[in-house]
Amino acid sequence: LAALDATVHLASGDGERRVALLDFHRLPGDHPEIDTALRPGELITAIELASSPAAANSAYRKVRDRSSYAFALVSVAAGLEIAAxxxxxxxxxxxxVAAKPWRATRAEESLRGQAPTRERFLAAADAELAGAKTYEGNAFKVELAKRTIAAVLGELSGDDA
Structure with missing residues (x-):
């Protein structure tokens, strides 16, 4: 949903409002007990997706450490539109990889207008994750995320070597 610019529709006794999905989930900050932008008494009534040709060619991959419904070590959702x-x-x-879904805008920007190759996918992932802050025990996620981004984009483009 984050990759596809989803909007969350909310309703309460005070009325209705819409929140971009990327703004719906909150970072811990001063109030780690508040995970979302939901206000007391609000309900999610709908999720709206913007129309996008990239959504028609999309995939999701969840990498986990065992064969179960375990929390993802890394997951990648991507959509790709190729023309000419x-x-x-x-x-x-x-x-x-973060406290909320992470939109990889640096990677996206570096790929637009480029030929879809594994090398470019890896370079875009490098650009996105260059400033990643890791802790003891999770530094492996940076390389795992890079490889997963490249694999998903490779699958979508047909260059999944």
Whole structure:
């Protein structure tokens, strides 16, 4: 949903409102007990997806450490639109790497207008994760995320070597 620019529709006795999915989940900050933008008494009534040709060619991959429904070590949702051998639009979101879904806008920007190759996918992932802050025990996620981004985009483009 983060990769596809979803909007969350909310309703309460005070009325209705809409929140972009990327703004719906909150970072811990001063109030780690508040995970979302939901206000007391609000309900989610709908999730709206913007129309996008990239959504028509999309995939999701969840990497976990055992064969179960375990929390993702890394997940990648991506959509890819290719026209005339170039990337016209690309959407990438990561899960399992931050306190909320992470939209990979640096990677997206570096890929638009480029030929879809594994090397470019890896370079875009490098650009996105260059400033990643890791802790003891989770540094492996950076390389895992890079490889998963490249694998998902490779699958979507047909260059999954």
């Amino acid at each position: 051998g170039k990337i016209k639009d690309v959407r990438i979101a990561l899960g399992g």
